[in-house]
Structure formats: C-alpha cells, structure tokens
Amino acid sequence: xxxxxxxxxxxxxxxxxxxxxxxxxxxxxxxxxxxxxxxxxxxxxxxxxxxxxxxxxxxxxxxxxxxxxxxxxxxxxxxxxxxxxxxxxxxxxxxxxxxxxxxxxxxxxxxxxxxxxxxxxxxxxxxxxxxxxxxxxxxxxxxxxxxxxxxxxxxxxxxxxxxxxxxxxxxxxxxxxxxxxxxxxxxxxxxxxxxxxx
Amino acid sequence: xxxxxxxxxxxxxxxxxxxxxxxxxxxxxxxxxxxxxxxxxxxxxxxxxxxxxxxxxxxxxxxxxxxxxxxxxxxxxxxxxxxxxxxxxxxxxxxxxxxxxxxxxxxxxxxxxxxxxxxxxxxxxxxxxxxxxxxxxxxxxxxxxxxxxxxxxxxxxxxxxxxxxxxxxxxxxxxxxxxxxxxxxxxxxxxxxxxxxx
Numbered sequence: 001x002x003x004x005x006x007x008x009x010x011x012x013x014x015x016x017x018x019x020x021x022x023x024x025x026x027x028x029x030x031x032x033x034x035x036x037x038x039x040x041x042x043x044x045x046x047x048x049x050x051x052x053x054x055x056x057x058x059x060x061x062x063x064x065x066x067x068x069x070x071x072x073x074x075x076x077x078x079x080x081x082x083x084x085x086x087x088x089x090x091x092x093x094x095x096x097x098x099x100x101x102x103x104x105x106x107x108x109x110x111x112x113x114x115x116x117x118x119x120x121x122x123x124x125x126x127x128x129x130x131x132x133x134x135x136x137x138x139x140x141x142x143x144x145x146x147x148x149x150x151x152x153x154x155x156x157x158x159x160x161x162x163x164x165x166x167x168x169x170x171x172x173x174x175x176x177x178x179x180x181x182x183x184x185x186x187x188x189x190x191x192x193x194x195x196x197x198x
Numbered sequence: 199x200x201x202x203x204x205x206x207x208x209x210x211x212x213x214x215x216x217x218x219x220x221x222x223x224x225x226x227x228x229x230x231x232x233x234x235x236x237x238x239x240x241x242x243x244x245x246x247x248x249x250x251x252x253x254x255x256x257x258x259x260x261x262x263x264x265x266x267x268x269x270x271x272x273x274x275x276x277x278x279x280x281x282x283x284x285x286x287x288x289x290x291x292x293x294x295x296x297x298x299x300x301x302x303x304x305x306x307x308x309x310x311x312x313x314x315x316x317x318x319x320x321x322x323x324x325x326x327x328x329x330x331x332x333x334x335x336x337x338x339x340x341x342x343x344x345x346x347x348x349x350x351x352x353x354x355x356x357x358x359x360x361x362x363x364x365x366x367x368x369x370x371x372x373x374x375x376x377x378x379x380x381x382x383x384x385x386x387x388x389x390x391x392x393x394x395x396x
Contacts, residue, residue, distance in 0.1 A: 029251075029275045029311040032267035053227075059256035059276065066261050069230035077227045078257065113227040 001041050001175040005188050007034065008154070014181050018128075018156070026153065027060040027125055038175060039067020042123060042151040045173050046072065049148050052118045053077060055140065057107055057132050061124040064153055068123050076123075077114065079107040079136060092142045094135035107135050109143075116144035127152035127174055130161025137170055149173060157189055199239050199373040203386050205232065206352070212379050216326075216354070224351065225258040225323055236373060237265020240321060240349040243371050244270065247346050249319045251275060251312070253338065255305055255330050259322040262351055266321050274321075275312065277305040277334060290340045292333035305333050307341075314342035325350035325372055328359025335368055347371060355387055 013021040025031040042064075054076035056065035065076040091108040098105065114120070122136045133150055140147045150165060155174030165172055177189040211219040223229040240262075252274035254263035263274040289306040296303065312318070320334045331348055338345045348363060353372030363370055375387040 023308065024310065025273075028278065028308060029273055030264065030267070031273050032264060033271075035264065036268065058258075059260060059278075062257060062260040063264050066228065066230060066233065066264050069228070070234065073230075075223075075227055075229050080226065080257075110221065110226060112222065 001038070003034070003037060004153070004176045007031075008176055008178075008186060012186065014183050014186060017180075017182055018159070020154070020156070020178070020181060020186070022154065027063075030063050032063075035063045035067045036070065038064055038153055039069070039071040041175055042068040042121065042173070043071025045151065046121050046148055049121075050119050051121045051148055053114070053145075054121050054123055055079070055109070055114070055136055056123045057081070057136060060126075064125060064151075065123045068121060068151065072121070077109060079109045079139065081105055081107055092139040094138045094142075096131050096135040098131065099129050107132070107139070109139050111143070114140065114143035114145050118143070118145035119148055120145045121148045122150045123152075124150075125153045127155040127161045127165075127172070128159045130159075130164040133161065134164055134168070137165065137168055151175075154178065199236070201232070201235060202351070202374045205229075206374055206376075206384060210384065212381050212384060215378075215380055216357070218352070218354070218376070218379060218384070220352065225261075228261050230261075233261045233265045234268065236262055236351055237267070237269040239373055240266040240319070240371070241269025243349065244319050244346055247319075248317050249346055250316045251343075252319050252321055253277070253307070253312070253334055254321045255279070255334060258324075262323060262349075263321045266319060266349065270319070275307060277307045277337065279303055279305055290337040292336045292340075294329050294333040296329065297327050305330070305337070307337050309341070312338065312341035312343050316341070316343035317346055318343045319346045320348045321350075322348075323351045325353040325359045325363075325370070326357045328357075328362040331359065332362055332366070335363065335366055349373075352376065 011024050054065045054069045057079040069076040090111045093106050093108045120140050149171035152174040155177045157177045179187045179189045209222050252263045252267045255277040267274040288309045291304050291306045318338050347369035350372040353375045355375045377385045377387045
C-alpha cells in the first residue's frame with residue numbers, strides 16, 4: 001500500500017534495526033482518514049469471502065479492526081489482555097509472550113462472540129515475532145470458527161512472525177512489508193508474495 | 199440517544215446495582231455501525247467548535263474516539279496505560295485509580311501530540327467514578343490545549359463522576375444517562391441537562 005509506505009518513510013522513526021515508531025499516525029496519535037483507508041484495503045483483499053467478524057487484540061489493533069469492520073460491514077471483537085471484572089462467562093484463552101516487555105500474558109475472548117458459524121479475519125497493527133497473532137489464530141481454531149486470514153498493517157519481514165503463521169497454514173496479507181531498516185532508512189518488499197495455503 | 203438506550207435495554211446485562219455489561223455491542227464485541235452512529239452524535243454535539251483532536255484512553259475508548267474523529271474529520275490520540283518501550287520522549291502523565299481493580303496506574307500522552315494549538319474533545323465509553331476522565335482533563339490542561347468538553351457513551355449518573363468533572367468546569371455530554379439500575383431493569387434520565395460552565 002503505497003500511501004502507507006510513504007507515511008512510514010516520512011514519519012516513521014527508526015530507533016534501531018528492529019524498533020520502528022509510528023506513533024504519530026498509527027498507534028498513539030491516529031490519522032483517522034489513513035486508518036479508514038487501511039480498512040478499505042483489507043476490505044478489498046478479503047471481499048467476497050463471507051467474513052462475518054473481524055478479530056484483533058487490545059489496544060493498538062482496535063482502530064484497524066474497526067476500519068476493516070466498517071469496510072466489510074461486520075462487527076469486530078477485541079481480545080482482552082486482562083481478565084475483566086465483569087467478564088464472568090466462559091472464555092477462549094491463549095498465552096502470548098511479549099519479547100519487548102519480556103513477559104507472558106493471557107489473552108481471552110468470550111465464547112459468546114466466536115463460534116463455528118463465524119468466518120474470521122484477524123487484523124493487527126504489527127506482524128513481528130507473531131506471538132500475539134499466533135494466540136489469536138489458536139483462539140479462532142479453538143472456537144470452531146473458520147479463519148479467512150490475517151491482515152497486518154506493517155510487517156517486519158526480517159522477523160519470524162510470518163513463517164510461524166505460514167507453518168500454521170495461515171494466509172497473510174501485510175500492507176507494508178519491511179525487508180530491512182536502520183536509522184534513517186527503510187526498505188520495503190516491493191511485490192507482496194501472498195502465501196496461499198493449498 | 200434513543201438507539202443506544204434501546205440497545206442497552208435489549209442487550210445490556212445488569213449484574214448488580216452498579217455493574218452493567220455491554221460487551222456484546224460496545225466494548226468486547228463492537229457493533230461498528232452503532233459505533234459510527236455514536237461518533238456522528240458526538241460530531242453533531244461538538245460541530246462548529248473548531249475541534250482539532252479527539253483524546254481517549256486505551257482500550258475501550260478507542261472505537262468511540264475513532265468514530266468521533268471520523269465524524270469531525272480530525273485525528274485522535276489515546277492515552278497509554280503502560281509506558282511504551284519505544285515511547286522515549288517527554289510525556290504528560292496523570293495517576294488514575296481504578297475502583298473495580300483496586301489499583302492506581304499512570305496514564306501518559308506524548309507531549310508531541312497535544313499542545314496549546316489544540317482544541318480537544320475527550321471521549322470515553324463510561325463515565326462512572328470519573329477517575330480516568332479526570333486524568334485526561336488534567337493532561338489536556340497540562341498541555342496548554344483548550345478543552346471543548348467530554349463526550350461519554352454511557353453515564354452512570356448515580357456515581358460521582360459527573361460532579362467531579364463539573365467541579366472542574368468541564369462540559370459533559372453523555373449519550374445514555376442511567377439514573378438507576380438493578381438486575382432486569384434500567385432507568386434512563388430522559389432529558390439531558392447540559393452543564394455549561396459560565
């Protein structure tokens with residue numbers, strides 16, 4: 001997605017070979033017009049697939065799940081990182097290890113909001129280690145829902161997330177794929193090679 | 199907002215005199231069409247006020263800040279509850295006490311995204327004790343930005359949040375104001391009395 005790549009070049013702050021800050025337009029301050037355009041792009045990619053629900057994880061996936069839900073005309077669900085005080089019913093859970101924070105937390109989704117009748121698109125802001133996305137894929141499969149695929153806004157293609165998901169047979173579409181980066185420069189993978197499970 | 203009150207009557211789960219679950223359509227699973235309509239209502243209320251930015255707090259305020267940002271054609275910013283690993287620059291912070299979780303946490307907003315040139319609308323899902331919203335108001339004032347007011351989706355009018363905010367001279371608009379509730383019944387305040395600071 002050219003518009004997104006341009007914004008990353010213009011406003012992204014590359015703090016090291018692995019850390020990219022996009023908090024001026026994607027995940028702290030959010031450019032709502034760009035977020036809607038990102039949602040429309042996911043809508044185009046997954047059009048006609050009978051998606052019934054978008055799934056993400058709090059907090060920074062919410063704006064993109066909302067935008068994708070708007071584009072596809074469906075609700076979205078966000079997995080919680082803490083067990084809610086009022087979340088008393090049965091939940092699907094998965095452990096997620098955060099490498100940046102060096103901690104493992106549980107994510108959960110109420111069993112009321114995912115089931116065998118659903119066809120799910122998972123959306124998140126970043127695909128890097130893939131830890132959170134693998135947890136969401138496991139939750140979709142535990143629910144009996146059908147998984148259409150995963151849509152990521154930015155993929156750090158030099159990290160292992162994509163191969164972890166591909167090994168689970170997951171179709172992945174990332175709107176900006178970073179091949180490599182270093183302070184002052186970022187290289188995108190020009191043509192997305194879409195992995196289509198057979 | 200009649201549409202919202204009807205959904206609360208139909209789908210809200212009242213677990214006690216103070217606990218209302220709306221996670222089937224507002225803050226776990228999200229009805230994107232309703233969220234957009236909520237945003238349009240905030241847009242109508244605050245139209246022509248020169249709002250430059252919507253401010254909320256992660257996670258469950260994000261969908262409504264996004265919707266309000268869409269309606270007003272402005273970006274939104276969400277305060278973080280944890281210090282981000284990549285959030286290295288100066289931040290505005292405020293302590294927030296969660297009565298449900300019995301813990302105090304810091305919320306923060308990068309100083310890059312709020313300043314004297316901004317005219318801010320604060321949006322959140324619930325106004326109850328007002329703790330999080332008071333923290334957001336303090337952050338807006340610390341930044342030198344002008345505060346237009348606070349827009350809440352659901353207000354528990356029997357709790358102290360509104361009076362805490364009014365005592366700080368804040369204009370508040372809640373789309374559904376609950377006078378009282380008990381398992382099986384909910385009573386709304388029919389006509390919103392808008393507090394206009396002099």
